[in-house]
Amino acid sequence: MKTPKISEAVVRRLPVYLRCLQLLQDLNIRTVSSYELGQKLDMNPAQIRKDLAYFGEFGRKGIGYEVDYLVEKIKQILKLDRSVNVALVGAGHLGIALSNYNRYTKEKLSIAAIFDTDPEKIGTLVGSLTIQHIDELERSVQEHDIRIGMITVPAPYAQGVADRLVQAGVKGILNFAPVSLLVPPDVHLRSADVTTELHALAYYIQE
Amino acid sequence: MKTPKISEAVVRRLPVYLRCLQLLQDLNIRTVSSYELGQKLDMNPAQIRKDLAYFGEFGRKGIGYEVDYLVEKIKQILKLDRSVNVALVGAGHLGIALSNYNRYTKEKLSIAAIFDTDPEKIGTLVGSLTIQHIDELERSVQEHDIRIGMITVPAPYAQGVADRLVQAGVKGILNFAPVSLLVPPDVHLRSADVTTELHALAYYIQE
DNA sequence: TAGATTGTTAATCGATTAACAATC
DNA sequence: TAGATTGTTAATCGATTAACAATC
Numbered sequence: 001m002k003t004p005k006i007s008e009a010v011v012r013r014l015p016v017y018l019r020c021l022q023l024l025q026d027l028n029i030r031t032v033s034s035y036e037l038g039q040k041l042d043m044n045p046a047q048i049r050k051d052l053a054y055f056g057e058f059g060r061k062g063i064g065y066e067v068d069y070l071v072e073k074i075k076q077i078l079k080l081d082r083s084v085n086v087a088l089v090g091a092g093h094l095g096i097a098l099s100n101y102n103r104y105t106k107e108k109l110s111i112a113a114i115f116d117t118d119p120e121k122i123g124t125l126v127g128s129l130t131i132q133h134i135d136e137l138e139r140s141v142q143e144h145d146i147r148i149g150m151i152t153v154p155a156p157y158a159q160g161v162a163d164r165l166v167q168a169g170v171k172g173i174l175n176f177a178p179v180s181l182l183v184p185p186d187v188h189l190r191s192a193d194v195t196t197e198l199h200a201l202a203y204y205i206q207e
Numbered sequence: 208m209k210t211p212k213i214s215e216a217v218v219r220r221l222p223v224y225l226r227c228l229q230l231l232q233d234l235n236i237r238t239v240s241s242y243e244l245g246q247k248l249d250m251n252p253a254q255i256r257k258d259l260a261y262f263g264e265f266g267r268k269g270i271g272y273e274v275d276y277l278v279e280k281i282k283q284i285l286k287l288d289r290s291v292n293v294a295l296v297g298a299g300h301l302g303i304a305l306s307n308y309n310r311y312t313k314e315k316l317s318i319a320a321i322f323d324t325d326p327e328k329i330g331t332l333v334g335s336l337t338i339q340h341i342d343e344l345e346r347s348v349q350e351h352d353i354r355i356g357m358i359t360v361p362a363p364y365a366q367g368v369a370d371r372l373v374q375a376g377v378k379g380i381l382n383f384a385p386v387s388l389l390v391p392p393d394v395h396l397r398s399a400d401v402t403t404e405l406h407a408l409a410y411y412i413q414e
Numbered sequence: 415t416a417g418a419t420t421g422t423t424a425a426t427c428g429a430t431t432a433a434c435a436a437t438c
Numbered sequence: 439t440a441g442a443t444t445g446t447t448a449a450t451c452g453a454t455t456a457a458c459a460a461t462c
Contacts, residue, residue: 009429015406020387033443041387045443046431053445061444062438078410086405093304100300101401109405147412148405172408174401179230180223180248188411190404194308194381197397198293198355199222200215201379202316203285204395205354216453240419252419253455260421268420269462 010051011078016041017048018074024067033064085112085144087170089161090152091121091131094176098150099126112144134164141168148172155179162189217258218285223248224255225281231274240271292319292351294377296368297359298328298338301383305357306333319351341371348375355379362386369396 020040024032034045041048052058052070055077059065075081088095088111095114102110114126115134124131132140140146149165151158151173158177165173172188175181178195227247231239241252248255259265259277262284266272282288295302295318302321309317321333322341331338339347347353356372358365358380365384372380379395382388385402 007429011410012403012407014410015403016387018406019385019403023386035443040389042389044431046433047429049444050430050446057445059444060438061436062442064443078406079413080406080409084409084412093300093307097300097304098401109409148408150401171412174404174408178226180227182247182249188408190408192399192401192404194305194357194399196219196222196226197381197399198316199225199285199287200219201355201381201395201397202287202291203218203221205291205378206286214453242419251455253457254453256420257422257454264421266420267462268460269418271419 006054010054013043013047013051014074014078017051018071018078018080021067021071021074025071029067031064032067032070034059036064080107080109082108084109084148085146086110086148086150087113087115087137087141087144087146087165088150088152089115089134089137089165090154090176091116091118091124091126092152092154095150095152096126098152098176099129111150112146113140115140134161137164138168141165141170146170148174151175151177151181153177213261217261220250220254220258221281221285224258225278225285225287228274228278228281232278236274238271239274239277241266243271287314287316289315291316291355292353293317293355293357294320294322294344294348294351294353294372295357295359296322296341296344296372297361297383298323298325298331298333299359299361302357302359303333305359305383306336318357319353320347322347341368344371345375348372348377353377355381358382358384358388360384 017037020037034048037048038045056073058070058073086109088099091114099111099114111129114129114131115137116122116131117134121131122133147170149170151161153161155177158175158179159181162173162175162181162183166183166187173183174190174192176192178193181189183189224244227244241255244255245252263280265277265280293316295306298321306318306321318336321336321338322344323329323338324341328338329340354377356377358368360368362384365382365386366388369380369382369388369390373390373394380390381397381399383399385400388396390396
């Protein structure tokens with residue numbers, strides 16, 4: 001499994017393949033071709049084959065891909081085969097909604113700590129986690145080996161939270177606040193705010 | 208304002224520029240250069256200029272862009288200068304969290320209706336909106352001229368909801384369910400699910 | 415005028431798609 | 439064997455960046 005130079009576009013598609021394959025697993029489907037995957041995902045089969053081929057030879061000519069095997073391989077590639085701990089900063093409505101995102105799955109990627117500043121909320125239980133004061137962030141990141149931070153605080157506080165997450169050693173940030181953040185080049189930042197998505201959709205809905 | 212052939216990448220960046228410019232407005236900053244914007248957004252200034260130039264000549268050589276004017280222009284381009292109604296399907300935690308996303312802004316893009324199937328929830332108020340049964344969807348889309356649908360139902364129901372939204376005449380869908388949806392080519396679909404984002408981030412957090 | 419910055423063309427870079435030999 | 443489908447190279451397509459004349 002050598003990695004010549006994987007583009008972000010490729011990495012972003014792997015979870016999509018994974019999800020589709022897991023659905024096939026539930027249906028007890030053993031084997032799938034890039035053509036069939038392409039149909040289900042509305043994608044070009046050549047692209048799917050090429051994406052997978054960056055990481056190894058996972059298929060069999062004339063047959064296709066063995067679903068179980070490919071699921072395992074993609075999990076390995078994405079590092080979802082080992083535990084990945086996530087911190088959630090901001091226990092508002094959105095934070096609470098996201099906090100139970102994998103409560104019912106056996107994923108190794110999971111939320112390990114929740115933070116806020118509101119004294120009313122601190123000490124409160126959300127699922128099995130106690131909301132902690134944000135001053136516990138640095139200690140907690142160390143303690144739980146947290147690698148990813150999710151930011152669901154109001155926009156004006158988001159950059160400050162990002163700075164603290166980076167300082168604490170987090171390597172990936174998923175930002176839900178409607179603001180553009182700046183982080184060092186070694187930290188991976190993804191934006192997931194509704195506003196931007198809706199504004200982009202608005203462009204396309206003219207008659 | 209002629210539009211030769213605008214790529215999705217360009218459209219996705221416009222809301223980011225808009226948000227940054229609105230922040231500058233709050234600071235009473237009158238004028239900004241593509242270089243300064245690039246600094247704030249960690250982007251190449253040439254790209255910003257080129258993106259904007261697709262839609263017109265908004266800047267002044269030697270000066271830069273007038274902030275207020277550019278805000279208005281981008282709003283026009285994105286069609287945020289007229290009202291855009293959104294339907295939210297799925298009044299779970301995430302749906303409720305998203306429902307008040309613009310409660311405190313004066314945006315013309317706003318959520319006009321909320322749907323669910325749970326009898327316990329129907330009739331309940333969320334902000335100023337009453338949760339309706341999903342069978343009201345088609346009628347409500349007509350009545351409120353709804354153009355965009357946001358899907359926050361459990362994954363197994365998401366495709367069914369998408370089909371109904373499309374059937375009802377919606378032209379844009381923002382899907383939060385962790386599943387790949389298929390829609391006709393004239394409907395614009397964006398995925399906003401946390402799972403995919405976190406899985407992609409997991410790839411980058413190896414040591 | 416000198417300095418700054420746009421709009422735009424040309425050059426570069428990268429990503430997607432088509433095609434096909436290899437092979438199950 | 440014949441048909442199917444991969445992995446991969448080559449061709450195409452599109453997006454980003456650099457450079458610079460125009461001009462405020």
